[in-house]
Amino acid sequence: MKVRIPSPLVSYTHKREVDAEGRTLGELLGDLDQRYPGLRFRMIDEQGALRPHMRMFVNGEQVRELSIQLRSSDEVQFIQALSGG
Amino acid sequence: MKRTSSRSKSSNPAAKPATGPVALLVATRKGAFLLKSDRNRRTWNLSDPIFLGHIVHHAVQDPREPKTILMAARTGHLGPTIFRSHDSGKTWKEAKQPPAFPKAPEGKKGQVVDHTFWLTPGHASEKGTWYAGTSPQGLFRSEDGGATWSSVKGLNEHPEYSQWMGAVENGTPDGPKLHSVLVDPRDAKHLYVAMSSGGVFESLDAGANWKPLVAGLEVVESFDPKNLWFHDPHCMRFAGGNPDRLYQQNHCGIYRLDRPGETWKRIGKSMPKSVGDVGFPMTVHPRDQDTLWVLPMDGSGVWPRTSPGGKPSIFISRNGGKSWKRQTKGLPARNAWWTIKRQAMCSDAHDPVGLYFGTTSGEVWASRKEGGRWECIARHLPEIYAVEPAHSSR
Numbered sequence: 001m002k003v004r005i006p007s008p009l010v011s012y013t014h015k016r017e018v019d020a021e022g023r024t025l026g027e028l029l030g031d032l033d034q035r036y037p038g039l040r041f042r043m044i045d046e047q048g049a050l051r052p053h054m055r056m057f058v059n060g061e062q063v064r065e066l067s068i069q070l071r072s073s074d075e076v077q078f079i080q081a082l083s084g085g
Numbered sequence: 086m087k088r089t090s091s092r093s094k095s096s097n098p099a100a101k102p103a104t105g106p107v108a109l110l111v112a113t114r115k116g117a118f119l120l121k122s123d124r125n126r127r128t129w130n131l132s133d134p135i136f137l138g139h140i141v142h143h144a145v146q147d148p149r150e151p152k153t154i155l156m157a158a159r160t161g162h163l164g165p166t167i168f169r170s171h172d173s174g175k176t177w178k179e180a181k182q183p184p185a186f187p188k189a190p191e192g193k194k195g196q197v198v199d200h201t202f203w204l205t206p207g208h209a210s211e212k213g214t215w216y217a218g219t220s221p222q223g224l225f226r227s228e229d230g231g232a233t234w235s236s237v238k239g240l241n242e243h244p245e246y247s248q249w250m251g252a253v254e255n256g257t258p259d260g261p262k263l264h265s266v267l268v269d270p271r272d273a274k275h276l277y278v279a280m281s282s283g284g285v286f287e288s289l290d291a292g293a294n295w296k297p298l299v300a301g302l303e304v305v306e307s308f309d310p311k312n313l314w315f316h317d318p319h320c321m322r323f324a325g326g327n328p329d330r331l332y333q334q335n336h337c338g339i340y341r342l343d344r345p346g347e348t349w350k351r352i353g354k355s356m357p358k359s360v361g362d363v364g365f366p367m368t369v370h371p372r373d374q375d376t377l378w379v380l381p382m383d384g385s386g387v388w389p390r391t392s393p394g395g396k397p398s399i400f401i402s403r404n405g406g407k408s409w410k411r412q413t414k415g416l417p418a419r420n421a422w423w424t425i426k427r428q429a430m431c432s433d434a435h436d437p438v439g440l441y442f443g444t445t446s447g448e449v450w451a452s453r454k455e456g457g458r459w460e461c462i463a464r465h466l467p468e469i470y471a472v473e474p475a476h477s478s479r
Contacts, residue, residue: 008160008162008163009163037181038166038179038180038181041164041166041183041185042163042164042166043163043164044164045164045185045197045198046185046186046187046188046195046197046198047186047188047189047194047195047196047197048188049197051162051163051164053161053162054162054163080161080162080163081162082161082162
């Protein structure tokens with residue numbers, strides 16, 4: 001499925017849109033980490049939680065749980081919440 | 086746990102002074118910079134930013150492999166990582182497994198590394214070994230040059246961890262930290278660490294076991310110094326040429342400890358009363374155990390932590406803290422409300438020793454004459470977190 005990558009993570013993927021697979025968001029992130037090593041830990045902490053200022057969207061809807069089910073036709077987007085400076 | 090032997094040395098005049106150019110690794114809230122001198126340390130050139138926009142808490146050269154630099158970085162939204170360069174900062178690789186606490190069992194709350202705060206190269210005999218101190222307090226070790234990091238369980242999973250360090254919410258506003266990781270140059274297994282909060286700890290077995298070393302240290306008035314998480318060391322260093330002597334700039338004063346003694350002596354009481362002995366950084370002469378420098382900050386009222394009276398001053402002691410002398414030549418005489426963080430002051434290994442510090446307002450100041458005269462060598466940088474020396478590899 002298509003995954004939109006935020007600019008702070010493009011140093012891993014070298015492009016803004018990539019393909020990845022997974023039955024859940026957690027699996028998708030695992031697949032992304034296989035393809036682009038180190039990317040997952042910048043988004044997900046060692047206890048398995050989404051880092052505080054990262055946001056995930058599936059088909060335009062914000063989601064928080066990594067267990068959410070995905071279909072191959074879904075579009076996933078990650079963004080980060082930047083502060084004022 | 087008792088150390089059986091102690092090799093006291095008064096100084097280390099045999100250590101040969103460094104010569105040639107000096108590079109400074111300047112870590113800032115918006116990236117890192119290299120500041121390189123000519124061979125006389127008179128002119129300085131600033132590099133382009135390295136990892137512009139990343140929060141870099143520390144960048145440190147490996148004295149065993151001088152072309153190697155490790156850098157502790159994160160951004161405001163991405164998790165913490167370590168970058169490594171093996172060509173003096175030209176190219177960088179990210180750690181495969183950055184410092185991270187163990188995953189907690191199901192149903193238990195585990196700790197999360199917010200940022201790596203401190204980096205220390207391991208012992209000269211252990212090539213590729215590094216230590217990292219994190220926020221919240223954690224100690225991590227790498228044995229492959231910083232590519233992968235593992236938790237030092239003897240500390241991070243100690244049964245008394247929470248009594249020693251307190252809860253994360255009890256820490257400082259930008260997070261409690263483990264810092265000042267010191268490796269005894271005579272014994273790779275002999276380690277010291279300091280924690281804000283938590284105090285000073287010593288291990289004689291490479292981190293398997295630890296004991297607190299806080300006797301004599303004061304805590305904020307009316308609190309009980311027996312409670313370790315009231316202790317707040319800010320910066321701890323070995324004395325130059327004598328690893329049996331430790332100096333410490335603490336939240337509550339400046340201290341010295343001569344091993345095998347276990348009681349710190351408050352040497353900051355001989356500082357001028359109008360200045361006090363609160364501060365963050367300190368640095369030492371590389372070859373003289375009696376010489377050290379501090380950069381006091383205002384600890385009155387709400388603790389502005391700025392230069393007292395808006396008049397920045399470096400203080401030197403050449404007698405182990407018995408007396409202090411103010412060094413201000415070249416520094417602004419007034420209206421300079423500087424803050425200097427604990428990693429942002431260092432010395433080189435030249436003769437005379439070069440001293441350097443960076444301000445949170447983005448200036449780097451240097452003295453080629455052991456503090457006798459100061460000049461600004463860079464300005465307009467982002468908020469400076471750390472300044473470390475790097476000597477050229479030959």
